[in-house]
Amino acid sequence: MLRTTLAIALACCTSAAMAQMNPVGLWKTIDDKDGSAKSEIRIVETAGVVSGKIEKVLDPKSKPDDKCVECKDDRKDQPIAGLELMRGLKKSDTRDNLWDGGTIVEPSTGKVYKVQLTPIEGGKKLEVRGYVGAPLFGRTQTWIRVQ
Numbered sequence: 735m736l737r738t739t740l741a742i743a744l745a746c747c748t749s750a751a752m753a754q755m756n757p758v759g760l761w762k763t764i765d766d767k768d769g770s771a772k773s774e775i776r777i778v779e780t781a782g783v784v785s786g787k788i789e790k791v792l793d794p795k796s797k798p799d800d801k802c803v804e805c806k807d808d809r810k811d812q813p814i815a816g817l818e819l820m821r822g823l824k825k826s827d828t829r830d831n832l833w834d835g836g837t838i839v840e841p842s843t844g845k846v847y848k849v850q851l852t853p854i855e856g857g858k859k860l861e862v863r864g865y866v867g868a869p870l871f872g873r874t875q876t877w878i879r880v881q
Contacts, residue, residue, distance in 0.1 A: 754857030754879075757784055757823075757833055761860055761877040762792070774880060775819060777851075784833050784851070786820035788841075804844030814841055820849060838864050847872070 758779050763772045772793045777786040791800070791814055800814045809817055823836030831853055838849040847864035854861055858879050865872025 755831055755853050756825075756857070757786075757851040757853060757860055760789065760880040761786075762880050763875065763877050766873070766875050775877070777820070782824060784820070784823040784836065785818060786838075788815055788817045788819055791815050802839070802841045802844065804842065805839060806844055807839075807846070809839060810844075817841060820851075823849065823851060838862070840864070 756779075757777045759777060761775045761777060763775060764770070765772050770793070772791075773788050774790040774792065775786045776789040777784060791798075796814065798815070801811050802809050802814060802817055803811060805812070817839075819841070820838045821836050823833040826832040826834055833851040834849070836849050837846050839846050847866060848869075849865075850861075850863040850869060852861040852863070853859070854876075860877040860879065861874050862877055863869055863872050863874040
């Protein structure tokens with residue numbers, strides 16, 4: 735009886751920990767220059783494809799009616815709050831805890847980059863790497879899990 739109870743408890747704890755080792759959830763973006771919080775991004779998974787929207791803008795310099803005026807695609811002139819920031823990511827077939835194959839837009843410039851997501855520190859943080867060409871030619875931000 736004790737062994738069964740311990741086995742069930744261990745299985746539950748392992749499942750909870752594994753559930754956090756994916757990018758799905760709410761994340762706070764941090765400016766890599768000054769360390770300030772910029773926004774909250776909601777990442778969801780639908781039919782194995784991950785995407786992310788700006789749920790809340792935290793930057794005190796932004797205005798509630800700011801739009802993605804520099805965007806070149808269907809996001810052009812869309813409000814920053816609610817903007818689909820990331821599209822088309824899937825779990826990597828070759829690396830554990832990596833989601834790639836998608837894109838991310840930088841709303842201030844409208845530039846679209848390839849993107850990789852890697853949960854770290856037990857899923858408490860998310861490394862978001864935007865790049866052009868190969869991952870070697872990019873920049874990584876670390877986002878903090880809110881939920």
